[in-house]
Each structure stands twice: as C-alpha cells, then as structure tokens.
Amino acid sequence: MSDRIHAADPGTETTRIAVRGLTKIFGEAHALPGALALAERGTSREEILAQTGCILGLRDVSFDVREGEVLVVMGLSGSGKSTTLRCINRLVEPSAGHVTVDGVEVNGLGEAELLAFRRRKFGMVFQQFALFPHRSILANVGYGLEVQGVGREERESRARAAIEQVGLAGYENARPAQLSGGMQQRAGLARALAVDADILLMDEAFSALDPLIRRDMQRQLVALQDRLHKTIVFVSHDLDEAIALGGRIVLMKDGAIVQGGTALDLLTAPADDYVARFVAHIDVLGVLTVASCMHPAAAIPAGATAGEALARLGVADEGFTVDSHGRPSGRVARERLAAAESGAPAGPLADPPGMVAAADTTLRTALPAVGGQGVTAVVDGDGRLAGALTQSAIIAALAARVRPDS
Known part of the structure; x- marks a missing residue:
C-alpha cells in the first residue's frame, strides 16, 4: 500500500497510538480463516461475503496518533x-494486525x-x-x-x-x-x-x-x-x-x-x-490557508533608498518595508517611490502596514484584512514577512476549487 493511502506520519512528535495492518472479519468462526485469506489477497467485500458469509469490517488499516x-x-x-x-x-477483537499504545501491544494483554x-x-x-x-x-x-x-x-x-x-x-x-x-x-x-x-x-x-x-x-x-x-x-x-x-x-x-x-x-x-x-x-474559505494563496512580496529593508526599493519591487505595484528582524513595518506603492528622488529614503514614503495575516490562518479569518486593504502582508510564526495576499489571489484560489458538477 502506498504512503499516500496510509495515514501514518512518523515526524518528530511522540506517537501515542500506532495502528498497523488492522483487519477485522465478522462471521462464523469456521469461516474466518478463509475470509481473512481472501481479504489479504484484496478480494472485494461483496465477494468475501458471497464466498464465506463473512463481513469485512476492516482491511489493512494503518495510522499513528501523535501526542x-x-x-x-x-x-x-x-x-x-x-x-x-x-x-x-479491544472492545472489538481484531482479526489481524496490531495496536500499540504508549509502547504496549494491546493485542497481547x-x-x-x-x-x-x-x-x-x-x-x-x-x-x-x-x-x-x-x-x-x-x-x-x-x-x-x-x-x-x-x-x-x-x-x-x-x-x-x-x-x-x-x-x-x-x-x-x-x-x-x-x-x-x-x-x-x-x-x-x-x-x-x-x-x-x-x-x-x-x-x-x-x-x-x-x-x-x-x-x-x-x-x-x-x-x-x-x-x-x-x-x-x-x-x-x-x-x-x-x-x-x-x-x-x-x-x-x-x-x-x-x-x-x-x-x-x-x-x-x-x-x-x-x-x-x-x-x-x-x-473552502474555512479550509484554505493564507499560505496556500499568498504570492511573493518585495521586502524593502530599513534604510533602503527609493531607487533600491523600486529595484526590489520588480514588476509588483507595491511592497513592504521591514525592520531589522524582517517584520513588516510599512507598505509602499510603486508610484510613490517613482515620484521621489532615487536617493531619498524609502521609509518615510511608506504607509502603516495595517492588518497582517498569519500564514497558517484560514481565508475566512483573513478576509476582513484583505477586503479593507486590498493587499495584506503575510507573516510567519515569528512575525517575519512571508508573502502578500490580495483579493485577486483569493478569487483565483476559489475559482480553482469550483468543480464542473458542483
């Protein structure tokens, strides 16, 4: 079975419950071995019932539950x-497989x-x-x-x-x-x-x-x-x-x-x-995160000139000034930078950053900020600039999730 089908994810967290290869067959005792063999060969639920009279409850279920x-x-x-x-x-006795809880093999108790x-x-x-x-x-x-x-x-x-x-x-x-x-x-x-x-x-x-x-x-x-x-x-x-x-x-x-x-x-x-x-x-708004929809944002360091800020913007219409820790301190538009002297400091040309959105929040939570500002700075867990979120990015993400038969 592929990793994509299994839900086990080792990671670095402590695993409290480990379920491995759990299979359960319901039926008469004399028919269980044959039904289990069919299940292990991948025989369908319907065919197992037809051949043995047994019901396949579980087949090769594996996952971890973390602390x-x-x-x-x-x-x-x-x-x-x-x-x-x-x-x-073990309110239900497995037919095959193992359940381990905090290192104890529950099947063996x-x-x-x-x-x-x-x-x-x-x-x-x-x-x-x-x-x-x-x-x-x-x-x-x-x-x-x-x-x-x-x-x-x-x-x-x-x-x-x-x-x-x-x-x-x-x-x-x-x-x-x-x-x-x-x-x-x-x-x-x-x-x-x-x-x-x-x-x-x-x-x-x-x-x-x-x-x-x-x-x-x-x-x-x-x-x-x-x-x-x-x-x-x-x-x-x-x-x-x-x-x-x-x-x-x-x-x-x-x-x-x-x-x-x-x-x-x-x-x-x-x-x-x-x-x-x-x-x-x-x-969708309650599931998609800001990180899944944001795009790169130009980070303009403290002390940069208008000319340097323009170069960092590239083709973007605006970017964010950041402090020495990479946290957004302001928002500055291309046209304001272009109108200033190239050597002028970019900081005074920036507006306050307004509301920011954490990368792991949902779009529903972030919507008020984006709706009021048009573009919102996205920050990581340490408050550093991670990207930008716009109304058009949200609309594109939602459009991508619209199914023809929905």
Missing part, C-alpha cells in the same frame, strides 16, 4: 470508522491486564450518553473513579473539577433527565475527563445533538483541548465537524483508509474521485 493531537476518523455509514476505534481498546489498561489509559465518550438515570450528575461523573476504587472524598473532588471544566457547575445534584441533550453529553465528557485518562476515544459523540448544540459542543471540546492537550481519536461522519475540530483526518471507505492528512490535503490533493466528491461541498 496531544485530535485525529478524526471519518467516513460514511459502514466505512469501518467505529470498528477501528473499538479495535484500539490478558483479560485482567486489558481491563486495567483501559481504565488507566482511555476515556470513552459515545454517541449515547449512557448516564445512570437514578444517579446525580456528580455520581455519574465520578463513576469511573468509583470503579477504580478511589475514595469518596477524592472521587467527588475530581468529579466536581471535571464538571466545572465542561461548564456544568451548579448541576452536580441534578438527575440526567433534568438536563438537555447537550448538557448530558457534557456530563459524559466530564466522566471521561474525571478519570484523568490522557487518551480520549470519542465515537460520534455529538451526532445525536441538535445542530446548534452540536456546534457548541465542538467549540467546547476545542477550548478544552487548548487547555488540557489530550490525545483524542474522534469518529465522525461529518466533514464540517472534522474541520471544526482541526488536526488530521483519516478518511475511510469499505473498511479501508482512502486518504489521510489535513482537510487542506484532502481538498487540494484528493487521492481519488471518492475523496474529491467527499470534499466537493466543503467550506
């Missing part, structure tokens, strides 16, 4: 995304070891809230700690802290039926946080919620992640949700990974027609 990232595993119904998540903590490992490593949040109706929110949130044998005083203290983190302070004594769906889902998230597991496995966690509440929960999770830096595997069928949560995406179809990468990767370099169709109606 502190949100990885969204997504696809349509039946794609294998939830099965993949459940194989990570005995029953008691696996149970202890789950309690220590994972927090689970499901689509169904799974709250005990007869227990208070405080007792529900502290349930995982109770199972671990944590004493009542510490258990309630940690549960209260988790409840506050998700914005439910004041509802500790309420029963689940007294809370809205969004509040119940927050309680489910608090329960996962209370056990202090730094790996969260979230399976369609917000799918049952109304759209407005769902977006609120997405924002809540992003805000929590900014503070807590958990490692999260989030299963979703919604591309807009994946974009809202940020991070990388593993897109699945028929039990296999079709493509892995950022939303921008899927949008600008789809692996096949399926991916292209999947992202055809994506919110």
Whole structure:
C-alpha cells in the first residue's frame, strides 16, 4: 500500500497510538480463516461475503496518533470508522494486525491486564450518553473513579473539577433527565475527563445533538483541548465537524483508509474521485490557508533608498518595508517611490502596514484584512514577512476549487 493511502506520519512528535495492518472479519468462526485469506489477497467485500458469509469490517488499516493531537476518523455509514476505534481498546477483537499504545501491544494483554489498561489509559465518550438515570450528575461523573476504587472524598473532588471544566457547575445534584441533550453529553465528557485518562476515544459523540448544540459542543471540546492537550481519536461522519475540530483526518471507505492528512490535503490533493466528491461541498474559505494563496512580496529593508526599493519591487505595484528582524513595518506603492528622488529614503514614503495575516490562518479569518486593504502582508510564526495576499489571489484560489458538477 502506498504512503499516500496510509495515514501514518512518523515526524518528530511522540506517537501515542500506532495502528498497523488492522483487519477485522465478522462471521462464523469456521469461516474466518478463509475470509481473512481472501481479504489479504484484496478480494472485494461483496465477494468475501458471497464466498464465506463473512463481513469485512476492516482491511489493512494503518495510522499513528501523535501526542496531544485530535485525529478524526471519518467516513460514511459502514466505512469501518467505529470498528477501528473499538479495535484500539479491544472492545472489538481484531482479526489481524496490531495496536500499540504508549509502547504496549494491546493485542497481547490478558483479560485482567486489558481491563486495567483501559481504565488507566482511555476515556470513552459515545454517541449515547449512557448516564445512570437514578444517579446525580456528580455520581455519574465520578463513576469511573468509583470503579477504580478511589475514595469518596477524592472521587467527588475530581468529579466536581471535571464538571466545572465542561461548564456544568451548579448541576452536580441534578438527575440526567433534568438536563438537555447537550448538557448530558457534557456530563459524559466530564466522566471521561474525571478519570484523568490522557487518551480520549470519542465515537460520534455529538451526532445525536441538535445542530446548534452540536456546534457548541465542538467549540467546547476545542477550548478544552487548548487547555488540557489530550490525545483524542474522534469518529465522525461529518466533514464540517472534522474541520471544526482541526488536526488530521483519516478518511475511510469499505473498511479501508482512502486518504489521510489535513482537510487542506484532502481538498487540494484528493487521492481519488471518492475523496474529491467527499470534499466537493466543503467550506473552502474555512479550509484554505493564507499560505496556500499568498504570492511573493518585495521586502524593502530599513534604510533602503527609493531607487533600491523600486529595484526590489520588480514588476509588483507595491511592497513592504521591514525592520531589522524582517517584520513588516510599512507598505509602499510603486508610484510613490517613482515620484521621489532615487536617493531619498524609502521609509518615510511608506504607509502603516495595517492588518497582517498569519500564514497558517484560514481565508475566512483573513478576509476582513484583505477586503479593507486590498493587499495584506503575510507573516510567519515569528512575525517575519512571508508573502502578500490580495483579493485577486483569493478569487483565483476559489475559482480553482469550483468543480464542473458542483
């Protein structure tokens, strides 16, 4: 399988979860070996079912989850995304392949070891809230700690802290039926946080919620992640949700990974027609970054003369003066430089730089600056001039994404 299809990306970051060659066959025990052999030969899902009566759930799934990232595993119904998540903590037993979490081979753990490992490593949040109706929110949130044998005083203290983190302070004594769906889902998230597991496995966690509440929960999770830096595997069928949560995406179809990468990767370099169709109606302004649309900008150093600045402009109509650290300090037009004496300093001829845009921000975020100024300086992570963004560049980028059948 090619690197483009696999979502694994070694990089320099710490890998918390490594999934390698994961395959899952559902069916009668006597038929599984034959079905697995067919799967390894690349036989289609339909043919495996016809020949063996077994259902191919996953085929050769491989990816890494890095320390502190949100990885969204997504696809349509039946794609294998939830099965993949459940194989990570062995709620579903893989037919082949390996899952390693923090260097521990999860497949090799005995029953008691696996149970202890789950309690220590994972927090689970499901689509169904799974709250005990007869227990208070405080007792529900502290349930995982109770199972671990944590004493009542510490258990309630940690549960209260988790409840506050998700914005439910004041509802500790309420029963689940007294809370809205969004509040119940927050309680489910608090329960996962209370056990202090730094790996969260979230399976369609917000799918049952109304759209407005769902977006609120997405924002809540992003805000929590900014503070807590958990490692999260989030299963979703919604591309807009994946974009809202940020991070990388593993897109699945028929039990296999079709493509892995950022939303921008899927949008600008789809692996096949399926991916292209999947992202055809994506919110382009919310995905394309300034860096993907900017063009080179003339950097005019402090102390340059008008003649030197003109030479640096080349064919451009304007450029940016920069300080000794390369940060934009002004914006200067060709005609103003041309009207000045060649030896005159360029600095006084520049206007203030106005708003600048970071290279990694989305076009939607940068639009106000570009709309008001016509051209905007783009800066890197250190504030140095990296390029320029214009209205025409944005229009060209959007036009390039318009598909004939869209």
